[in-house]
Amino acid sequence: MKFVDEFREPEVITRTAEEIRRLADPERHYRIMEVCGGHTHAIYRFGLKDLLPSNIELIHGPGCPVCVLPMGRIDDGLAIAQRPDVIFAAFGDMMRVPGTQGSPLEHKARGVDVRIVYSPSDALKLARVNPDKHVMFFAIGFETTAPSTALTLVRAKAEGVHNFSVFCNHVTIIPAIRAILDSPDMRIDAFIGPGHVSTVIGCRPYEWIAKDENKPVAVSGFEPLDILQSIVMVLRQLRAYQAKIENQYKRVVPWEGNSAALKAMAAVFELRPYFEWRGLGFISQSALRIKDSYAEWDSERRFDVPGVRVTDPKAAQCGEVLKGVLKPQQCKLFGKECTPEHPVGALMVSSEGSCAAYFNYEHRKTAMVTSIASVA
């Protein structure tokens, strides 16, 4: 497969891993945050941690849209979905995410009309073929998916599709990174920047991280070689006491971003004054809402929304894990009350969440090593 296989070539991977070992100062401990959930998933899926020296620690960041969505928003969306005339449409990612009364899939099993769509325009298509129903698209995602939601709203308005609306949960990545850097217990040396988000926003919005915070950033692709090359880039900077934004994912990410996508977003969305992030709390100007000119297509204005607020169980330490203060397995609930089948905290929900990724791909490996060690 083109654009995939060449980035998984074992020989190149091994050579890059060797370079990482050469660059890493054995006297030093490195904490590198990969912002995006897609990176977290790839790191576990390809076993990349096994290739890194033990003094390079990867911290899994906030870039998993499903994980950071507060449970109250899911409850609000599902409350609307209970109406007999409503079809609730969302990405597969959302389907197993629990609300207080169960996940969208569990609602589907109880008879609520829940559909998996692969894009917002598929949801609009559903509205066209179901004129006697109202299709609500439960939108999630960072700047990666927000443009396609925006374009779908533009199209719905232009075509006069009135039985369609969007329950907008789109969030923006920069304020979340800032919240993490502002946190007093923050201990991160460098960032692997989110590749997909950057195809839209470009690299410029990260410049303050280097300038003001003095942390290197490498915007990275999602193949094993991409991630390892990005680690090489930030290690080289750290070695040279530099901090700048590098673009490893040049084959896809333009430095200035995608102006058409940004324009579409600006036409439809505006910043919310504040928004709650699961695990991180309220962050100002960190999410998008639908502009007045599109009010008719805004589910939150069209329907009565209960405005549910659900606090995470106190014992769940998602915030600490998100900020890299704790490793997933150091949380008190990890693998006990909280598992991918019955997630308590946000990060266990999506396979891109760091706890779920760790649980699925890693923890029994470690359990095995410890059990061997304890026998010895």
Added chain:
Amino acid sequence: MAHGAGGKASRRLVEGLFAPLLLASTSEPLGDAAHLDFNGTRIAITTDSFVVKPLSFPGGSIGELAVNGTVNDLAVSGAKAEAMVVTYVIEAGLPTPVLEAEVRAMGNAARNAGVKIAGGDTKVVEHGKADSMYITSTGIGRPLRGVTLDPRSARPGDKILLSGPIGDHGITILLARGELDLEADLSSDTRSLLPLVEALVKAAGPGVRWMRDPTRGGVATSLNELARDCRLGITIIEEQLPVRDAVRGACELLGLDPLHIANEGQFLAVVAPEYADAALNALNLSSGGEQARVIGEVRQQPAGSVLVTTLYGGSRIVDMLVGDPLPRIC
């Protein structure tokens, strides 16, 4: 719904409710078919229901699946299907040509697999129920000679064989539903596995310890069940896994793992190391087994789990499927 997806929840439902209340013995590992002894005459019996949307898809249809699925459950339990009975639950208003096509497909598949259809039943339910048609088929078979299968007989060092490329059926169905604007030159792998199983047993019978057809839940779920039953670790080597480009591409796009995707015409076998070459040769020389490979082996650790070693020497644990495989988009 997850209880029907073939993964963890299905297993819990069977082991937590059906097995204790209905089965005579709950200590035996649960296989694809039961082997019974009537005064020295041994028979194998299995039953399966088929619920698939759309009814027909590239490479097959529900009528054909109902035969092959039952023949295969018997084959991987070490038995040759002899006869089956089938039940059709039909939604009122199903067009006659659709029903006829499925009955014909069933007849053809039964002839191909050499199994007799001995009887059946039909029920018609109101319009809006039963998604056009459900089929339940029950098959009986005669145990093959020269092979005894039990997951608990697996030993460290045993080889894991896989009969051919994985994920074709699941991805074909996903694409055939038409919800994705994706097209691929791909068709279901539904087929009778009996000829391949017979070839394997003939060449390496005493060394074959376990077989399973990885249908719902995919290779990952079958191997996890094996790991649990034998209390050993299963290590598979990612680069040895046969996966067609179309399946790999669709999985990449949708964030799915081919190891979790359903198959209808492949099987896994655990073979003692001294029989592994003979077993692989026999499969590779049989029609439809050309792409069979050794994909891994049984090891002491990690006990009860499946470990995949990646191309670069890294590794990851692969768990059973939790619920249905859901695409990741955002």
